[in-house]
Amino acid sequence: MIAGTAATGTTTTGTMTTATAARVVDAVKVYGRGDTRVRALDGVSVGFPAGRFTAIMGPSGSGKSTLMHCAAGLDTLTSGSALIGDTDLSTLDDRGLTLLRRERVGFVFQAFNLIPTLTVAENITLPMDLAGAARDDEWYDALIDVVGLRDRLHHRPGELSGGQQQRVAVARAFAGSPDVVFADEPTGNLDSRSGEEVLRLLSGTVRRTNRTVVMVTHDPVAAAHADEVVFLADGRLVDRMTDPTAERVLDRLKAFDTRTTSGPLPPEPRS
Template structure:
């Protein structure tokens, strides 16, 4: 396994290129992107449709492989891992929150939260899980099943599940896409609180300037390239930047 000891980051890609297809039909989804996601921070990724947002997160998380360049989780180069070790890394060091909640309908809230740990044959850190349940506000719902919860509550279960194994980084792909505005606001506030209270790291793909404004920083992509980074974002500043990116050159 290859390691590095550069500045502390939860995840990064270096000179990342991802090409789908070949010849005249080839699509260059990522075109030499280098970006780091600092540990203990909430980072949003934005850009016009087709800019490479989801491709970047999938490659950074080890769900997809780069055509060239490298992707790292902490000090581990993902390209140095065989399939088994990559699977173990994703299980032990990476969490995921998707637009679809992906809860198991026959399991209770408590069972859904600990499902990845149960599948790995470990109990995990029970004190951590107990504190996490309070952070996401699910103490009175632990014995309910997903069908008995609202959409916002189901996504809170998904967030708790993603953090249950104390991963280095949680990747969230449009986590509020299936929620109404109030529920979405609750989940975004929850992600921010979880980062602050647990010192974990979140990288979120979103198309919504209001959602992105919950992050500490926004990374902007266009045509598969990194074009800007914005600290302390506001919805208005983000919207102005997105409008500029969407104007034909």
């Protein structure tokens, strides 16, 4: 599934061929009409390489969440195309998108991440249960150990701390061995220590098991855990940074601020 064969889907770096797990090409997303018309994405083309942890950053309103939603098949582009592996999402109907999400994509959200009526174990296997698929016991076992929740498997989410809940969400996202996991501000609701744990879990899983993660965040410390950071502003891709550190990311963001005169990164407005 992961191997992309199209010429545009692979980049050759030295002897290693890296496929893109997900990408968007000339992505345009327009909200509203007339006076309230907003170009949330204004011709973005970006690929997320397989086996890498990529962070998407940008000031609020830069289109980073929209980019993630469109790339993950939660939202549709106005024009341009979004692909998971070789599958063009615009060719799928609602059912097709649902099955794609179920089988090839994992999600970690900021809030509402777990089903309160299901136990930890049931939450983790939820996508597979929905698909009626048998779970890969070895992978599941390994995952439980990585997440470190073996003693909590039969608890309800309400009995866990916020950090533990988010770790369960991470386990769920990886449980079905998806091509790519999208994380939307996964540490937004957590204290810094719990956030740090979740981020280490994400990056650790990527490195150890060669998974792909795309994370949207506005927190430079969180972005520093990624292999690469892509910067968005006003719906355009403005920069990429490999091997980021919190300081470098912060500096880069400050550059936007001086240019755009906006304040120091307000919290995301809710739609």
